[in-house]
Amino acid sequence: MKATITFIVFITVGLQSFAQTDPAKLKYRNYFKEAGYKEKDIDKKVARAYTALFEGPNKIYFEVGDSMAYVSDIKNHDARTEGLSYGMMVAVQLNKKEVFDRIWRWSKKYLQHQDGPRKGYFAWSINPETMKKNSEGSASDGELYYITDLLFASNKWGNNTGINYYAEARYILDAMWKKDGTGNIYNLINTGHKQITFVPEGDNYNWTDPSYHLPAFYEVWAMYAKDGHEDFYKACADTSRAYLKRATHPVTGLTPDYSEFSGAPHNARWMPVAFRYDSWRVPMNISMDYAWFKKDKAWQSGYAKRIQGFLRSKGISTFDDQYNPDGTKPDWILEAGGFKKLRHSLGLVSTAATTEMIYNRNKDFDFVNALWNAKLEPYEDGYFDPYYDGLLYLFSLMHLSGKYQLITPQK
Secondary structure: OHHHHHHHHHHHHHHHHHHHHOHHHOOOOOHHHHOOOOHHHHHHHHHHHHHHHHOOOOOOEEEEOOOEEEEOEHHHOEEEHHHHHHHHHHHHHOOOHHHHHHHHHHHHHHOEOOOOOOOOOEOOEEEOOOOEEEEOOOOHHHHHHHHHHHHHHHHHHOOOOOOOHHHHHHHHHHHHOOOEOHHHEEOOEEOOOOEEOOOOEHHHHHOEOHHHOOHHHHHHHHHHOOOOOHHHHHHHHHHHHHHHHHHOOOOOOOOOOOEOOOOOEOOOOOOOOOEOOHHHHHHHHHHHHHHHOOOOHHHHHHHHHHHHHHHHHOOOOOOOOOEOOOOOOOOOOOOEOOEOOOOOOHHHHHHHHHHHHOOOHHHOOHHHHHHHHOOOOOOOOOOOOOOHHHHHHHHHHHHHOOOOOOOOOOO
């Protein structure tokens, strides 16, 4: 009898665990609806944000010829793998296949290296007017997104509609696994530390960026890449979760833009340590991992409480966009688009709101409401960033409306 009871308990617990993480059974909550907004108005808000970025007068998406397009960081006058791969993620999530295919073709043609030590990797930045690359090197987060985008596209649209998405994802992954330091080029992931590198080249292989840590994406690779490295990707997901505990400040929840694999701040030669633009993405990444996998719920809940508490202490409608990790004002401010000032930035307003997917104090939805009321428009001094502010705004609207999903194979 005891053995039978034990077996039943084991099976029950196992099924509960499976149901919690089985992507086909995931339920995507609409937090705007829970906050009292009408579903038709929510859909309109997401659609308007998409239209503004991809079709409107201040768009960041530009078509080239009959079959290609790029996404541009307007203020920096370039196209970078960050934004291109973000554009593809928006497209696959919102079922914009032509947009996805156009951006991919442009990325592959103009940025992907087809030979040499960097084969399979992408030059991270190019001037789309002159087509001159600003760098031959790669930023690891671009490849991270490209691979996940392509796996999702394969699941959503199949591989027989003009682009074999799965083969393209595998091309990058298979090339990644051949990088052994030849030509000073390495794996996107530091294989000893099981953490994504800042840049898979030279000494930049030996430190990381907290906002590049997307444990949810490694779980996706483990499920759908089918390249024989499933256990490694699962280990990377677990390692990223452990790393984020070390990298986030225990009181404020803030992270430095760059860090060592230990989680300690990395002192980049070009700027002092602080929570800045890159770091805005960390709350959204943690929220996505919570929504899709819930493998670290207790810590993620505590994290959401901490960062929300810190931002509330600075004023939910007035908190700045740059801080030292301990929450003090930085001595040095990173400029953007020719402006060098602290501001209440839409990008951070957006990603902070996603933490209410994890923890919602008294069901008051104050961060969600703040995002709902925010505008994708120029600031009072004329600064406007439809690229970074805009994409984080759109991503966050998609997350909170249940439109940013773990895409499973279509039946």
